[in-house]
Amino acid sequence: MALFERPPSAEREEVFGSDAATRALSVTAVETTFVEDVYERLASSYDLLFGPTLHPGRLQALQRMKIAAGDRVLEVGVGTGINASLYPRDCAVTGIDLSEPMLEKARDRIARKGIVNVRLMQMDATDLKFPDGTFDIVYAPYVISVVPDPVAVAREMRRVCRPGGRIIFLNHFRSPNRVMAWLERAISPFTVHVGFKSDLDLPAFLAQAEVQPVSIEKVNVPRIWSLVTCIKQ
Numbered sequence: 001m002a003l004f005e006r007p008p009s010a011e012r013e014e015v016f017g018s019d020a021a022t023r024a025l026s027v028t029a030v031e032t033t034f035v036e037d038v039y040e041r042l043a044s045s046y047d048l049l050f051g052p053t054l055h056p057g058r059l060q061a062l063q064r065m066k067i068a069a070g071d072r073v074l075e076v077g078v079g080t081g082i083n084a085s086l087y088p089r090d091c092a093v094t095g096i097d098l099s100e101p102m103l104e105k106a107r108d109r110i111a112r113k114g115i116v117n118v119r120l121m122q123m124d125a126t127d128l129k130f131p132d133g134t135f136d137i138v139y140a141p142y143v144i145s146v147v148p149d150p151v152a153v154a155r156e157m158r159r160v161c162r163p164g165g166r167i168i169f170l171n172h173f174r175s176p177n178r179v180m181a182w183l184e185r186a187i188s189p190f191t192v193h194v195g196f197k198s199d200l201d202l203p204a205f206l207a208q209a210e211v212q213p214v215s216i217e218k219v220n221v222p223r224i225w226s227l228v229t230c231i232k233q
C-alpha cells in the first residue's frame with residue numbers, strides 16, 4: 001500500500017509547519033443551514049455530477065477497508081447511498097446524513113437494489129447519537145470538506161469508533177504545491193455553492209482533530225483526492 005506522500009522540502013515547512021494545530025483549516029466558513037440548502041438543491045443531480053468522477057476513490061476505499069464478516073461500519077454523510085451496494089452483504093452498515101432530500105434518494109436506492117444490511121438515519125455528524133466505541137470502521141467519503149466544523153466531526157467519528165478500529169477520510173485537501181494551493185484558496189468561496197471547500201488543510205485538520213494517519217494515498221484522476229486511514233488508539 002502506498003503510504004505517506006511527502007511534499008518537497010521547500011513546501012514542507014508551510015504544510016507541516018508548527019502552527020498546524022492552530023491555523024485556519026480553510027478561508028471559507030459555512031453554516032449548517034447553508035450546507036442543507038446546497039444539498040437540497042443538489043440531491044436530484046448529485047449522482048450525475050459526483051458519481052463516476054469520484055467513484056475510483058470510493059472503490060479504493062472499500063478495498064482498503066478489508067471489511068470482515070460481522071463488522072459494524074458507520075458511513076458519515078451517506079448522501080444518495082452511492083456506496084451502499086459496495087459493502088459486503090455480511091457486514092452491518094449505518095449511514096447517516098443531515099439532508100433529508102439526499103437520504104430520500106438513498107432510501108430509494110437501497111429499496112430498488114434490495115440492500116438489507118444498510119440502515120439510514122438522519123443525523124448531524126457533529127452530534128452522533130451512538131455510544132462510544134459502537135463501530136469497527138467509521139468512514140467519511142467526500143464529507144469532511146463539506147461540513148461547517150470538520151474537527152468536531154472527526155472527534156465524533158473517533159468517539160464512536162472502537163479502540164483499534166479504523167477511521168477513514170476520503171476527501172480533497174489543499175495541495176502542498178503553492179500555486180495550486182493559492183488557486184484552491186481563491187476558488188473556495190465559490191466551490192461551497194456546489195457543496196465543498198476546495199482548500200481544506202490536511203495537516204492542520206489532522207493535528208486539530210488529534211488523529212494519526214497510518215496511510216495517506218492519492219486517489220481518482222487527477223490524483224488530487226486523498227484516502228486517509230487512521231487507527232483509533
Ligand SMILES: C[S@@+](CC[C@H](N)C(=O)[O-])C[C@H]1O[C@@H](n2cnc3c(N)ncnc32)[C@H](O)[C@@H]1O
Pocket residue numbers: 035039050058076077078079080081082083096097098099102123124125126140141142143146147148195
Ligand atoms: C459530497 S456528499 C458525499 C456523499 C457520499 N458519501 C459520496 O460518496 O458521494 C456530502 C454529504 O454530506 C452531508 N452532510 C453535510 N453536512 C453534514 C453533517 N453535519 N452531518 C451529516 N451529514 C452532512 C450532505 O448532506 C451530503 O449528503
